[in-house]
Amino acid sequence: MDLYLGIDYGTSGARAVVIDEQGNVQTEVRYPLQKKTAQHWSHRLWSLLADIPEPLRQQIKAIAINGTSSTVLLCDGAGKPVDVPLLYNDARGAVVLEQLKEIAPPNHTVLSATSSLAKLLWMSQQPFFAEARYLLHQADWLAFLLHGQLGISDYHNALKLGYDVEALEYPKWLNQLAIPIQLPQVLAPGTPIAEIRPDIAMQFRFHRDCLVCAGTTDSIAAFIASGAELPGEAVTSLGSTLVLKLLSHTRIEDARYGIYSHRFGDLWLTGGASNTGGAVLREFFTNAELENLSREIDPAKISNLDYYPLLQPGDRFPINDPKLPPRLTPRPETPREFLHGLLESIARIEARGYELLQSLGANQVQRVYTAGGGATNSTWTAIRQRHLKVPVVASVYTEAAYGTALLAKTKYRNSQ
Ligand SMILES: Nc1ncnc2c1ncn2[C@@H]1O[C@H](COP(=O)(O)OP(=O)(O)OP(=O)(O)O)[C@@H](O)[C@H]1O
Ligand SMILES: O=C(CO)[C@H](O)[C@H](O)CO
Secondary structure, X not given: OOEEEEEEEOOOEEEEEEEEOOXXXXXXXXXXXXXXXXXXXXXXXXXXXXXXXXXXXXXXEEEEEEEOOOOEXXXXXXXXXXXXXXXXXXXXXXXXXXXXXOOOOOOOOOOOOOOHHHHXXXXXXXXXXHHOOXXXXXXXXXXXHHHOOOOEEEOOHHHHHOOEOOOOEOOHHHHOOOOOOEOOEEEOOOOEEEEOOHHHHHHHOOOOOOEEEOOEEHHHHHHHHHOOOOOOEEEEEEOOXXXXXXXXXXXXXXXXXXXXXXXXXXXXXXXEEEOOOHHHHHHHOOHHHHHHHHHOOOOOOOOOOOOEOOOOOOEOOOOOEOOOOOEOOOOOOOHHHHHHHHHHHHHHHHHHHHHHHHHOOOOOOOEEEEEOHHHHOHHHHHHHHXXXXXXXXXXXXXXXXXHHHHHHHHHHHHHO
């Protein structure tokens, strides 16, 4: 039997899913991510591989990995990180935005405090930069651990670095930054890169010809897993963050609102990512409280509490402002009313996001699939449907790792 392994690195956890040729799940493994260091990521990678039953491991033909979008790190010529990674929502690049504005086209995706290019420019001005040879995304570095080749990425991860996903090259204006670093060579997501390193094949008993493929981002992987495939179909990832992806004939880029488009076959995956979402809910409620209190909420009733739920100042989409203050007051008397206000407010932000995408030219939303921890909340689904005014359905598969395994399978098959 030929099998395919997809690995997902999200905000709170790392997961692995093995699927067969028919797309059936053969096994699923998960670990929490507790530290924001590359060393912790690598420990988790070895644990995930070790937990896949050996008979399955031996039949895996291709592996792909997804990571959080715009989580980047610098490493030396041997692939050793020279400093801690900068996570997707790290906005310290705000201080270099004026410099970037002088060279990047107006409204370009990189003109955001959290873009990979803003992070790279910021890092290039730090003392540790002297040791750096390569800039890699989280998914690139994890795949490197398996295939051993440095400096390779995919055009989903490379979008926020400024890579031109239409012309399939780095734009000329990027050279003006003259940052002395090796930017990754960019492949189509899922492209087989190389066979798994022989020592790793030996240690974990993978077949020697198992291929490691170029990866993607966590939210695109969730989109692939969802079953959405037609223009006008969208996927909201309601995990720690709120991410919108709408399949469209039209490409849209607008840094004012943190809107960008990923290349997706012959179409565009338009959308944006907000810092609001489940991480704010988790700050105030346990998962059990979320379930129990949600059941007591009447979703047909509108909560007039108008929050902008954030854990710290700054959002990326649909308001792109690294200083945007959280708004979590007034605090009502009961936890139920407070939760109702939070769910309603996040639903408003989601609806505002889709309205913006459509007003800027994306296809009209026909249906919204949902992935992530928030997808299980039927009260929230009903509130969101009231705002979105289109059917809101659960994704066919909600695990991003499943989408990444599908990507590996499809690209492996096409390459044979
Ligand atoms: N019943 C619920 N209603 C609403 N939100 C929930 C519920 N249960 C869990 N959540 C939220 O879902 C989030 C966890 O979902 P998920 O595992 O998809 O998050 P994630 O951290 O984004 O995942 P990833 O690690 O893939 O990035 C938590 O932040 C939690 O607040
Ligand atoms: O930036 C994002 C998607 O474009 C997400 O917020 C991040 O990947 C974490 O899920």
